[in-house]
Structures are given as structure tokens and as C-alpha cells.
Amino acid sequence: MQVIKRLLYTACLSFPVLGFSQSTLLPQGYKHQPLMDRMEIMYRDSALSFQHLKPFDRRGWVRFLETLPAEQLSRVDQSNLHSALMNNSEWVTGDKSSFQSKKALFKTFYNQPSDFALVDVKDFFLSINPVVQFTVMKESDNSESLFQNTKGARGRGMIAKRIGFDFYLTDNQERPPSFVKDFIRDNRAVPGAGYYKTFKSTAFDYFDARGSVFFNVTDYINMQFGYDRNFIGNGYRSMFLSDFGNNNLFLKINTRIWKLNYQNLFMELNPSHIRRGDNLLDKKYVTMHHLSWQATRWLNIGFFESVVFGRANRFDFSYLNPIIFYRSIEQQNGSPDNANVGLDLKANIAKRIQLYGQLLFDEFKLSEIKGGNGWWGNKYGLQLGGKYVDVAGIKNLDIQGELNIVRPFTYSFRDSVGSYMHYNQPLAHPRGANFVEFVGIARYQPHPKLTLQGKLIAWKQGLDSAGINFGSRIGRLYTTRPFDYGWQIGEGRASTGINASLWVGYELKENLFLDGSLMLRKLDVPDDASLTRNSTIFSLGLRMNMFRREYDY
Template identity: 35%
Template structure:
């Protein structure tokens, strides 16, 4: 599952096959896994030149204008041999009930998008959403505590404090000067991995500005990205920096993806996070030593005498059968081999790992797909001495929504038939929570790891043992696949239990929705 992404095409320029822009989420990623070639599927968003997945029906003007706009076309289309521009209105109107029907939830979103390309080298997109909403109780409590709507930024009080007003924007400018290189300047999210979750870099959080260079050389794809994040936990800058708002921090990311064979792909990852200023407001700014595009900058970081936050990772996938792919990830935040071999649970052995499988056309039923995944993150992973430098943006992790100190298993099944879409999800997670705000057992990555109570004996699930169950079923009819306009209904069940708190909720929603945005409320 991903946020809104788009693709640039270089199709023939015949009247009915002009270059067109295809949202990545609709360009069926399953086809990339099913292809006999081993595509680079881990880095998203990505650009692609194949438009066949979107335009499966002949382009025609024989239908009425209303029919074409409702079912087949963008709201506004400007097609030309040299450029294309598509503009859409993106509504997201939902209403629902929670548990016994005593709580009414609703969402009122008005969105707009513009997508455009000039030739085959320049691509541009921009999305904006204005929202008001009232959420189920567990989300309402999370929003009030973190002062954000998950994945959608800060809030303002609405309807006498019973609901929230918030907005969301993203943009992307992409330039491909040669076929081997793509340059992206964006304001949005990125995702690295083949799973539903990513323990390396996920797309669960609010938008951030980034610059990304992607090189494709035969079987190797290499990405360098520089990004700026916001530390919403911290106070505003001192007087000299009041106009800059919350403290900022910077990140540099490298990902080398190698198609070893038609079955096996191995990806190597590293990241370094550093603060824009220290707690006294003294500016550091962008560190130009990190402009070095070579992977594994740990040596450069040490040469600068820096204590910046670095982590490395591995992403891999293997095509076990023609329609079945096994994938996984490994993350090392801090690591001492001798402490691992001791097996005494040293607090700074901070690792995370993932193992999953995807299978397509299950039981030979076309477009019946399943996915099963296991994720585990040791205590204190992604945390640091301060939120000025931890692996977090705008009060949300850059990796998993549960932070750290957890194990999770999940299963997802999807089925598509013509314009009908169905999805079912089951999730179980067990994590160790903190009994009070002053205690840190490693679940909340915004707490400094210097407050760990035990040097040894740290294990996944320590603290207040918490069980989380989540199940959701969704059925939708897609009116217009160009911008995913659909009528959708869903039913979700969530149960959380530990020695301090027990809650369960049954949530029903129905609505008219558009766009390819995906929000992660399953935590």
C-alpha cells in the first residue's frame, strides 16, 4: 500500500495513444512481480513508461461528456504531441459509526490534483487536500496526544473541539535528462521495501521536502536522497529563529538495488540523520560533507567527528515460484557483535527484521492475491539521545507506526473483478508499553535512549505487555480508474488489551472517495 505516486510515459503520439500519465498505484505493481524480468520494485515513488495498465479501454468520444468524465476520463484533459495536462477534483466524503452506534465518525475532504508532462523528460504533479473530520475514539485520542492526524499533519480545533481541521499537500518535479538518470524534487513521502510495512523507510508520515537522484545501469539501480524533517516534539526556536517554527533536522539516504538474477534481488541501504540546530538554537544547517553520493557514509560521519544518527539496512526478494515472491529486510541501528553473541540483551543491540511472502492469482483465480508478513523491532531501535536527531518526522516514525519493542504478524488478501475491488486484512501485534511517561522500555522512539532502566536483559515485549488485534474488510466499486473515484464501504474491528487498559471498537464506514492515498490507521 502507498501514497499518491505518478508515472511518466513515452508512448506513441497517435491521436488515441498520446503520452499519458499513470498513477503508480494503479500501474499494477503485481505485473512487475509477475514479469519474467526481475524489476526494481522496492523504491517508491517511481516512474514508468508503460501506460497499458491504465488505458485498457479504447479511447473514444462517442460517449456523452458526463459519461466520459464519470467513468473514463480526467475532469480536464489537455492532450498534445508535446505535452499533457490532467486536472481532477478529488473528494473524500465518508460517514460511519463506531461500536454500539453512539459515536458518529465523518470525513469531509475536498482535494485537487494537477499532473503534467512536457515531452518525455519533464513531469510535474501537485496535490492539495482540505479536510475536516471526526475520527473513531482510538484515533481521536492519538490525534490529541500527538497533535497530528496520522500521515496528514497538524490540526486545528473544529466543531467546538469535537472534530479537527487539517490539510495535506504534496508535489513532485521530475526530470530525466538521459535514460540512465532521473532527478526528482518533491514534497511528499518515500518508501523502500517490498512489504506492506517498511522497517527501512516508510510512507506513513506527513510530507517532507526531498531531492532524489536515481541512476539505472543494467541490473543495478542506485538512489541518493537528501531530505529535511521537522521535530514537532521540540519547542520553537529561540527568539532569533521564531519565524522558522519548529526545529528541523536533515537526512541523507542511499539505496543500492541489484538484480543478481531473474529470481534474486538484493538491496543495500544506509541513512544518517543530523540536527539543523542544537537545543540552544545554534544553527548547523545542511552539512555539505553528506553530499557525497556514495553508500555507507559512516566513515564520512566519523571523519567529521560527529555523533549523528546512522543506520544501515538490507532489503531482499526472491521469486520462489513464478507467482510467489519471498521478501525481507534487516536493519542495524546500533550493533556490537560480541554483545549479540553474549545473548544478554544489551540495550544498544538495536535491530529490526522483516520476512514476508506475496502470492498472486491464488488457486488460479485471476487477481486474487495474498500477502503475509512478520515484523519485529527490538527496544530502542530508531531512538536517539534527542528527538532532534531520532528517526522520526512530524511526530511519526520514518519506519513502522508502532515505533519499536514489538512483534507483528499480518495478512492481506485482495481481489479485483472488472471495476469491483475487495480487500481483507488481519493483524496481530504484541508490544511492550511504558507504565508511565517517566519510564522508557523502548517502545516510544521519541524518548531518549539514555533513559533505559536496564543495561542488559532487554527483550522484545518488555514493559507492559500489550496485545493489539486489528481486522478490516473493504468493498469498493471504482467508477473512474483515472483518479480512483469509487464508492467504498468498510468494516474494521480493533482490540487492545494490557494490564492498564482495555478497549475494543467496531467501526463502519461508507463514502465516496477519490485518489490513491493510503493511510495507516492499523496500529
């Protein structure tokens, strides 16, 4: 990664002569994401058509919001619109007087309800906010008290509208439900976290530190260097890249011009490992390209490619090529690396419906497909989904349905370095491979302060049996497969699961939420009663300036 740091350093040296405005990005779990989804579908805006590359930039979001005819929106959308503008006030060009608090704390803090400390003067902007999440949970057939305890701070800023920066720092203690503990035991990783320690014998302690710097090379090219997460896709899950796992170091170059958006992403990751004391962990690297084309006002087409590789803890210079089609470079290198390609589509229809999909090819051989013998090497992932806003004319009632299918051994490789993982966690779908999954979500916001959401996730997956690799755990080498033909999705020890949840959230004050949820989770493994588990989990929590910690896998 030293070469990427050198490129960034060189760009920074030339930056002061440039005069292009720079925007920070919206955070993970952004509370106005439902509003963004709704407005993209209802107004088919070409700028929001690229919001499947998350996180999205604040400046572009505000520019779009300021064009909306507020008087035509529902009462709830109008309130959400005002809140979204206030939470991104540095880019608002109109009157900001409505953002001011009636009574600031000590005439210094909370001058506007969205920001604890706010500085907005010529050539300098800074926003600092506390981060808190305290949740207590009760799980059936579990005598332990479950909890999530998070505290920290987050902030963002700009210098002369040329350099942007943000940070997110939290200290976390967590005793999760039993099935999450099973994940931690099997993968030696806390979902979404990196290094962790045992806390109170059966809980976990970890630190979540993220940060980035941003600058524009031109009006059309944006660069971000940071330690954080990215997401590529329109769905609840992603076949390409999700924000499920741990943070990583990356350099991102995003070019947006005409009806095109082109993203280069260079990432430094950790291969699968077993941590034994204090030692330096090895590194591996991923390079990604994503090209989006807004073909019409309603249709967006995207092309994706990635290569996962390792070179004895050094970067391979050939993968610095900014032009798409990494596969040709990988072949020129002798095909030593894990290359993937993909296609995604999104169509907004009748200002009410969005259809979307992703198709990822890890490996593909047409002759074997025609043979119909279930060759192991035809590895792919498929996603098909749809969103429908204002269902049956009911304002702010939205639904989403999604089907995800991943063949056995997809994302895996012949060595542990090349697997599609970081810090023992999948880079894409949290379930790994060899599964079929359905996700259904209904969300209703009857009042600006009140949100209700029901979610149903059902899946079928083939698990390893008696130590035999059946292709679900992508960290295992695909060379350990027991045979070459006869592979179907679900091959191995059959398992089926359901994760159904109901969440109610009430916003007590700006960005301060009271959350209550009920989750029913059932995992059935007929061949192994020890893995069969039924759980009912009730939770109640208080959350401020951060996303909800969810157990949706």
C-alpha cells in the same frame, strides 16, 4: 537545505540543452498497485523488480505493460491493463482510440474517462482531476458521528517531455475513531498530516499539499525535487522508510543502468516538538542511499543506509557525498549522528510466489550478541514476508503474509533531533519500536469493478510504564533507559492488539469508488484497564481519484 536547492538550480540551468524524456511518478495508493505486484511476480520483469522504490515512474510502467501478452491474462487483468494504460496515456505508444469517451462532457471534459481535463498536444501534456473522499463511520461505544471529508484536485504534466511536474492539493476535515484520537493525543500529530487545527471541538482540520518537478540528467539519471512522500520496500510495512507520516521536502536522484538502481535521497524534516502558537519550527536532515542489484531474473538484493542529523538548521556538506557508505563519513565527523544500515532481498519463484525481507541495523555489537545478555544497544528491525498470486488456481485471488520485529530503542537517539521521526511521526513503522507484528492480507477481484479484501494485523508490544522509558516510543531519548541489560522484545508494560478488517470496493466509473468496510480492533493492556479498548467500526464512503484513508495501526 539551501545547498540542495542551489544544486537543483544549477542543474536546471544546464537542463535546456538536454533532450531526454521525463516521466512523472505514480501517486501514493495507486489503484493499479495490485496489478503491478501480480505482473512482477508472474513475469519477473527486471524493470518492475525496482518498484520497491515507490513511487514508481509512469514511463517504465507503461513500457512494461505494452510488452505483456494481453490474450494470456485473465479477464480481470486485461481490464486492469487497459485501465492502467488509459491512466498513463501520455506514455502509450500504440493506438489510443479505445481510451476515448463515447460522449464527452460539453465536448471538453472527460474526453477520456480517466481525466477530467486533458491536454495532449506537441510539447505539452496536462491532466487535471478532482479529488473527493467522503466517508461516514460508526464506532461501537461512541456516540459521536465519525467522518472523513476530503476535497481538492490533483494534476500532472510535461513540457516538451523534458520537464515533468505534478501536484496534489486537498482540504480535509476528519473525526477519526477513538484509537486514532489516542494516537493524536499521545504524539501531537494527525497520522499522515502536518499542521492541523481543531474542528467542531472533537474533529481535526488539515491541508495536504504535495508537488514535485522532475527532469532527467541523462537517459539513466532522474532527478526529482518536491514536497511529498517516499517508500522503500516490498512489504506492507517498511523498516527503512514508509509513507505513513507527513510530507517532507526532498531532492531525489535515481540512477538506473544495467541491472543496478541507485537512489540518493536528501530530506529536510522537523524534529519532535510541541507547537505553541505561531513560530518557526526547527529543521533537521536525513540523507539516504539505496542500491539495488538484480542479481538474476528472480533475485533482487538491496543495500540501504541513512543518517539523521541536525546542524543548527543548516545542512552538513559532507553528507552530499553521492557514494554509498555514509557510516564512514559519520565516523569522520566524530559519530554525532544517528546512522542506520540495512539489507533487503526479494525472490520471485515459480511465477506465483514472492518472498521478501528487510534487515535494519540501528546499532550492533557482535560481542554483546554472543554474550546473550540482552544488551540494550543491539537495536535492529527485521521483516520477513511473502506474496502468493492466483491462490489454488483461482484467478485474481492473492494473499500476503508479513512478520515485522523491532527491538527496543531502535530508531531512537540520545537527542530529539536524531530520532527517526518527522513532525512527531515515525519515518518507518507506525508502531515505533519494541514490538512483534503479523500482517495477513487476502485480496480477491472476481470482477473488473468489484474488489474484496480482508486484512488481519496482530501485534505484541512493550509500552512505557509509570513514566519509565521501555523503548517503544522512538521520540524519547534512549539515555533515559532504566538499565542496560536484560532487554527483550515486549519489555515493559505488556500489550497485545488485533486489527481485523473487511473492505469491499466497487468502481462505479473510472476512478470513482463506493467503499464499505468493517473493522474490529482490540487492544489489551492487562496492567492498565484504562488503555484496554475494543472497537467495532463500520464505514461507508465515496472516493474519487485518491487513496483510501485507512486506520491500520
